[in-house]
Amino acid sequence: MKKSYGIEVDCANCASKMEEAAKKTAGVKDCSVNFMALKMSVEFEDGADEKAVMKEVLKNCKKVEDDCEIFL
Amino acid sequence: MTKKQKKTLIRIIVTTVMIVALAFIPEDLSVAEPEYQAVPWNELISRIVFGLYLIPYILIGHDILKKAFKGIVHGQVLDENFLMAVATIGSMILGEYREAVMVMLLYQIGELFQSVAVGKSRKNIAALMDIRPDVANLVTDENGVETITQVGPDEVEMGSVLVVSPGERIPIDGIVIEGDSTIDTSALTGESVPRTIHAGDDVISGTINMNGVIRIKTTKPFGESTVTKILELVENASSQKSRSENFITRFARVYTPVVCLCALVIAVIPPVVNVIMGNDANLRSFVYRALTFLVISCPCAMVISIPLGFFAGIGGASKAGILVKGSNYLETLSKIDTVIFDKTGTLTKGVFEVVSIHKHKMSDQQLLKYAAYAESYSTHPISRSIVNAYGLEIDKAEVRDVEEISGHGVIATVSGSRVIAGNDKLMNENGLTPPTCCDGGTIVHIAVDGEYAGHIHISDVIKDTSHEAVKSLHAMGVKKTVMLTGDAEKVAQKVADTLDISEYRAELLPQDKVSAVEKIMTGRANTKRSTAFVGDGINDAPVLTRVDVGIAMGALGSDAAIEAADVVIMDDDPIGIVKAIRIGKKCMRIAYENIYFAIGIKVIVLILSAFGLTNMWLAIFADVGVMILAVLNAIRTLRVK
Numbered sequence: 001m002k003k004s005y006g007i008e009v010d011c012a013n014c015a016s017k018m019e020e021a022a023k024k025t026a027g028v029k030d031c032s033v034n035f036m037a038l039k040m041s042v043e044f045e046d047g048a049d050e051k052a053v054m055k056e057v058l059k060n061c062k063k064v065e066d067d068c069e070i071f072l
Numbered sequence: 073m074t075k076k077q078k079k080t081l082i083r084i085i086v087t088t089v090m091i092v093a094l095a096f097i098p099e100d101l102s103v104a105e106p107e108y109q110a111v112p113w114n115e116l117i118s119r120i121v122f123g124l125y126l127i128p129y130i131l132i133g134h135d136i137l138k139k140a141f142k143g144i145v146h147g148q149v150l151d152e153n154f155l156m157a158v159a160t161i162g163s164m165i166l167g168e169y170r171e172a173v174m175v176m177l178l179y180q181i182g183e184l185f186q187s188v189a190v191g192k193s194r195k196n197i198a199a200l201m202d203i204r205p206d207v208a209n210l211v212t213d214e215n216g217v218e219t220i221t222q223v224g225p226d227e228v229e230m231g232s233v234l235v236v237s238p239g240e241r242i243p244i245d246g247i248v249i250e251g252d253s254t255i256d257t258s259a260l261t262g263e264s265v266p267r268t269i270h271a272g273d274d275v276i277s278g279t280i281n282m283n284g285v286i287r288i289k290t291t292k293p294f295g296e297s298t299v300t301k302i303l304e305l306v307e308n309a310s311s312q313k314s315r316s317e318n319f320i321t322r323f324a325r326v327y328t329p330v331v332c333l334c335a336l337v338i339a340v341i342p343p344v345v346n347v348i349m350g351n352d353a354n355l356r357s358f359v360y361r362a363l364t365f366l367v368i369s370c371p372c373a374m375v376i377s378i379p380l381g382f383f384a385g386i387g388g389a390s391k392a393g394i395l396v397k398g399s400n401y402l403e404t405l406s407k408i409d410t411v412i413f414d415k416t417g418t419l420t421k422g423v424f425e426v427v428s429i430h431k432h433k434m435s436d437q438q439l440l441k442y443a444a445y446a447e448s449y450s451t452h453p454i455s456r457s458i459v460n461a462y463g464l465e466i467d468k469a470e471v472r473d474v475e476e477i478s479g480h481g482v483i484a485t486v487s488g489s490r491v492i493a494g495n496d497k498l499m500n501e502n503g504l505t506p507p508t509c510c511d512g513g514t515i516v517h518i519a520v521d522g523e524y525a526g527h528i529h530i531s532d533v534i535k536d537t538s539h540e541a542v543k544s545l546h547a548m549g550v551k552k553t554v555m556l557t558g559d560a561e562k563v564a565q566k567v568a569d570t571l572d573i574s575e576y577r578a579e580l581l582p583q584d585k586v587s588a589v590e591k592i593m594t595g596r597a598n599t600k601r602s603t604a605f606v607g608d609g610i611n612d613a614p615v616l617t618r619v620d621v622g623i624a625m626g627a628l629g630s631d632a633a634i635e636a637a638d639v640v641i642m643d644d645d646p647i648g649i650v651k652a653i654r655i656g657k658k659c660m661r662i663a664y665e666n667i668y669f670a671i672g673i674k675v676i677v678l679i680l681s682a683f684g685l686t687n688m689w690l691a692i693f694a695d696v697g698v699m700i701l702a703v704l705n706a707i708r709t710l711r712v713k
Contacts, residue, residue, distance in 0.1 A: 010187060012376035013152065016321040032313070035376075036194060036383035063146040066139055 003050060004041040007033065008069035018068055021060040027053035040070060073188060080184050083132055087177050090128040091170065097121060125169035133160060133176040150328050152370050159366040163688060166360060175367060175692050182696030186376060189703045193380065196710065197387030203259045203278040203299055205243035209235040211287065225277075225294040232290050236281045245297040246288035248273050253284035260302065261643035262393030278302065301634055305395055306386070312398025313379075316663045320378045323671075324371035331369035331678065335362040338682060357684060364681040367691040368674055377666040377702030385659035385709040393642040394652050401638045404621045405656030409601040411550050411649065412589055414615075415557035415567060417608030418625055419542075419646060420532040424453050424514070426461035427533075431526035439526050443518050445486040446493045449474045454514060455482070457530055458493075481516065492519040499524070514563075531563070534570060541646035542571045548653060554592055556585055586614050593619065606649055608633070623649060659709050666702045673698050 009015050015035035022031040022040065027048035033040045042057065044050050051072070058070045073081070130137075133156075140157035148154070156179055160172040208225045211218060211233040220235055225243040228234065233249065236242050242255070254266040257279045266282055269275060275288055278299035294300060339362035343353040382399035389396050396402055416422045429436045444462035447455035448471055459466065474484040480501075481494015492502055499506045499517050504524050506517040517527045542553055555576040557564045564578035577588050593603050602620035605612070613636040616622030624637035626644040634640050641648035677694040680686045 010183070011152070011372045012379060013321075013324055013372045016324070016375065017151075034379070034383075036190070036197075036379050038194070064148055064151075066142045066146075 001044040001046070001048075001050065002041060003044070004039055005054070006071040007038050007040045008071070009035070009038070009065060010067060011035075014065040014068065017064040018061045021064045022057045025053065025057045025060050028057065031057075074191070077184060077187055077191075080180060084177065084180055084184065087128045087132040087173065090131075091173055091177065094124055094128070094170070097124070122164075122169060125164075125173060129160070129164070129169075129173045129176060132173065132180055133157075136176065136179070150332060152372060155328070155332070155366045155370055159363045159688070162359065162363040162366075166356060166363075168360070168688075171688050175688050178689075178692040178696055182373075182692075182699055185696070185700055186372070186703065189700075189707070190376065190380065193384060193707055193710070197384060203241070204303060205241045205277065205299065208243040209237070209240075211235055225297075228290060228294060230290055230293050234288050234290060236286050236288060238281055238283050238285065240281055242275050242277050242279050242281060242288065243297075243299075244288075244290045244294050245277050245292045246275055246290040248275055249287050249289050251284050251286035253286050254282045256280040256282050257643075258393075260298070260393060262391065263643045263645075302395065305397060305634060305640075306390055312400045314382055314399035314403040314663070316403065316660070316667065317378050317382065317399055320374055320667060324375050327374075328369050328371050331365055334678075334682075335365035335369070338362045338365060360688075361681055361684055364686060364688050364691045365678065367688055368677055368681065368694060370695050373695050373699030373702060374667070374670040374674075376699060377670060377706050378663050380703060381659055381662045381666065381706035381709050384707055385655055388710045389652065389655045392648075392651055392655075394648055394655070395634075395640040395642065396652070396655075397638050397640075399659075401621055402656040402659045404602045405604070405639065405653050406660040407600060407602045408604045408621065408653055408656075409550055410552045410554070410592065410603040411545055412554045412556060412592060412603065412605045412615075412619070413573070414585075414605075414607035414612060415555050415559065415564070416532060418606050419538045419555065419567065419571060419573075420534050421644075422532065422608065424457035424530050425533050426457055426528055427531045428529040429526065430529065432524060434520075434525060439518060440528065442486055442489070442491050442520055442525070443493050443516060443528055445471050446474075446482050446484040446491040446518075449484075450476055450482055454516065454530055458516065458528060461528075489521050493517070532559075534567060535644065535646060537645055537647045539571050541650055542573055544647070544650040545653070546572070548650070548657075550653075552592075556580055556588055558582070582611060585612070586618055589615050589618055604649075606646075612636070623652065625649075655709070662705055662709055666705055669705075670698050670702055 007018070009018060012035045015033045018040070019031055019033040022028055022033070022042060027045050028042055029045045030043040031040065042054070044053060054070065054072050058072070061068050061070065136153045136156050139153035140151075143149070143151045143154050156176065160176050163172040163175070205225050207222045208228050209220050210223050210228060211220055228244055234243065234246065238253070248269055248271050250271055252268070252270050254268050255275060256266050257276070258264050259280065260276065260278050269286070274291075277297040339359050342358050343355045346353045379399070382402060385402055386396050386399070396405075413419050426440075429439060431439045440458070440462050444459045445466055447458050448466045448468060470487045472485045474482065476482050477494065477498065480498040481492065483490070483492050485491070492498060493516055495515065495517065496506055499519065502519065504519055506524060506527065514530045515527050516530060518525045545553060552575065553573045555564065555568050555573045557567075557576065557578055558580050559578060561578045564576045568576040580588055589605060604621045604623055605615050605619040606623045606625060607616060608624065608626055612622075612624070613632065616624060616636045616638075621639060622637045623639045623641060624633035625641045625646070625648065639652055641652065673694050677686060677691060681691060
């Protein structure tokens with residue numbers, strides 16, 4: 001299960017920090033953040049509740065970069 | 073500029089004005105104080121000066137300080153904001169007020185520039201890919217009354233009829249049922265010559281109807297139309313990152329902590345050593361150097377320049393009708409030294425044409441007429457090519473007793489004469505011995521009333537640009553070009569010779585292609601060079617996935633090819649391969665330039681700072697200036713020659 005979300009972030013390094021944070025979130029198998037396209041594509045673990053997982057992802061991303069947004 | 077950017081700009085301007093005004097305050101304000109005075113003038117003055125500098129400092133830096141604080145709360149100690157906060161607060165404590173404000177100011181200017189430049193190129197690139205149709209004009213017919221309603225393309229059902237006026241984008245793949253026009257396919261293919269369409273022709277979504285009103289019947293839902301497939305592909309292109317992108321993010325992750333550690337070492341060790349040696353500790357000077365290190369340790373300038381270049385490269389390529397599925401493929405493209413071509417449909421047009429007629433007694437036209445009449449009932453591509461070459465209308469009443477012998481040819485009675493048209497075997501079976509023809513290609517022998525009349529030589533036509541493409545590939549450093557074909561040895565040799573292709577493998581069955589490709593690739597798995605396969609994508613999927621980079625050509629409208637290939641060349645032109653490699657090389661060159669440049673400058677400034685040869689101003693210039701130059705350099709990849 002792979003899904004793509006629009007994101008809002010100001011700097012390239014912050015984008016890669018978001019990627020790291022999302023990768024570490026439970027239920028996320030893999031994640032790739034594209035700073036230029038402002039897109040985050042997330043591959044979920046099998047059976048994961050994507051909405052709940054994405055909420056966690058957003059929370060973790062806010063921790064590493066306060067000024068970011070994921071459009072769920 | 074966005075609202076946020078405008079706000080930052082105003083802050084920058086106000087701060088600049090303030091700092092210029094504050095520059096008029098003389099450096100030394102101390103007054104000679106009598107020993108017992110009620111008011112401690114000097115202390116008061118220095119506090120006022122501090123307060124005056126604090127205003128612009130807070131104005132320009134409050135968001136960074138806030139973010140730094142939040143970062144600490146979340147355990148993010150080495151983030152950019154934290155580093156800037158520590159460096160500037162540190163220099164405030166050292167009494168370098170102006171320096172602190174300037175560092176914040178320049179940092180904000182850099183951030184603003186980056187945000188504007190990135191936003192702008194993001195917009196440019198998005199415009200290049202803006203092929204999404206907004207509306208469809210749906211024709212509904214109720215009791216003979218026609219109404220046209222505007223609906224979203226995704227609401228249109230398959231088989232609906234749409235009206236497309238001049239200037240509009242065709243929203244969904246379909247077939248023209250009414251009207252003639254020309255369509256502009258340049259947004260998809262980069263091809264600037266418009267295509268003429270008539271009723272019965274297929275049209276592809278994303279192209280622009282230029283001059284006539286046409287009606288189309290949709291053959292696909294919007295979700296499966298070409299335009300949707302392409303947009304999906306382009307939007308997801310970037311999830312596969314190149315090695316250099318991964319390198320720079322990994323590097324940044326190590327770089328910042330290492331430089332910070334160095335800063336700590338510089339702030340502590342030399343003063344301690346000085347004290348032990350009995351010298352003056354010189355703490356102030358070393359702390360200042362350490363703070364300079366913190367400014368240089370910010371990684372953003374390096375991190376931005378690499379992905380921007382690749383993103384622009386992918387955007388530039390798609391403008392030229394080349395879809396690249398990820399930055400990593402740009403990297404692989406740049407390293408290609410072997411290109412394997414499929415012959416039919418890639419180097420040749422995949423359409424048979426009559427190339428020559430070798431007659432015995434009758435005229436060319438006469439021979440061709442007999443052949444065309446005899447073949448007129450057949451749907452075989454070779455038969456079609458003869459009928460096309462004849463060009464005149466065929467009076468089918470003249471043709472009787474048609475007998476098609478699969479794999480051999482046709483026997484028919486044309487205007488009362490018995491015509492045999494087919495290959496050597498058919499001739500032999502009918503007691504005739506055809507001469508051997510020296511040309512490669514397919515030969516159709518013709519006998520009329522039991523007498524050998526001549527033969528027609530049919531061949532797949534080589535594309536006009538194939539030779540130039542192969543030549544350019546060799547010129548740009550591709551060592552080996554190989555052509556694969558299912559055709560006969562003779563045909564393959566002739567095409568390979570004409571095009572100056574270094575090797576060919578002929579008479580391959582479709583399943584042999586994979587093993588042929590694997591054979592070419594053996595022993596190359598670990599080399600730094602890569603192998604590309606170019607096919608028309610229709611039945612090449614296994615080979616396309618086997619090689620380092622699979623290129624599908626003429627893929628406009630073919631979902632299977634878009635799916636299987638790594639690089640898709642939308643039109644039929646083999647020059648696209650050359651362009652794709654050129655874009656890959658340019659991207660890589662710029663990526664390396666940026667990596668060496670950004671890291672190089674930072675390292676030089678680090679070394680200078682360690683010896684106290686720089687100040688914080690130079691440090692922030694090294695950060696912001698490098699970023700500006702790297703971003704400008706990266707944007708060059710947008711332009712594709």
